[in-house]
Amino acid sequence: PIILLMALAWNSLKAYENWLSAAAAILLLWLSWKAFNTKAPMISETQEVEHSLRNGVMTNLVNPNPYRFWGLVGAPFLVAAWALNPWAPALFICGFFSVFIIAKVFIAVTVHRSREFLQSRGYLIVMRTCGVGLLLFAIGFGLRLT
Numbered sequence: 001p002i003i004l005l006m007a008l009a010w011n012s013l014k015a016y017e018n019w020l021s022a023a024a025a026i027l028l029l030w031l032s033w034k035a036f037n038t039k040a041p042m043i044s045e046t047q048e049v050e051h052s053l054r055n056g057v058m059t060n061l062v063n064p065n066p067y068r069f070w071g072l073v074g075a076p077f078l079v080a081a082w083a084l085n086p087w088a089p090a091l092f093i094c095g096f097f098s099v100f101i102i103a104k105v106f107i108a109v110t111v112h113r114s115r116e117f118l119q120s121r122g123y124l125i126v127m128r129t130c131g132v133g134l135l136l137f138a139i140g141f142g143l144r145l146t
Contacts, residue, residue: 002070003078003093010075017076021144024072028138035131040119073137 013020060066074096081088110117117123 002066003074006067006070006075007078007089009071011079018145020072020076021141024076025138025141025145027068027072028134028141032131032134032138035127035134038124038127040121040123042119073141 010020077092078089081092
């Protein structure tokens with residue numbers, strides 16, 4: 001629902017495309033800055049919590065990050081993809097969520113198997129590499145303003 005709503009909204013806001021692209025660039029710069037300035041987390045044993053799936057779903061519904069991403073970054077890609085080929089948005093969404101789910105599973109397995117790594121310099125290198133990727137996307141959105 002968030003994706004469809006944001007794609008429809010983006011399509012009707014063409015007059016504000018420069019402002020929205022600037023907002024997307026700022027959001028990506030902020031996320032990049034956070035990735036560069038992250039610290040290695042302290043890992044401790046956790047106990048299983050009742051209704052953890054339900055709690056996770058409820059938390060994600062009120063989490064502003066999906067709305068920010070799909071409103072400022074994802075929707076413009078979907079609208080541009082639709083102009084290329086009507087199948088392109090569906091392929092983008094399938095690819096995006098496939099990679100997203102695989103990444104989440106990989107992170108869960110990695111956290112479980114390598115707590116020491118997450119408290120090491122390697123984790124910081126991974127986060128800073130992600131920061132570089134976000135910075136490149138921010139530059140891409142910034143270039144759309146010219």
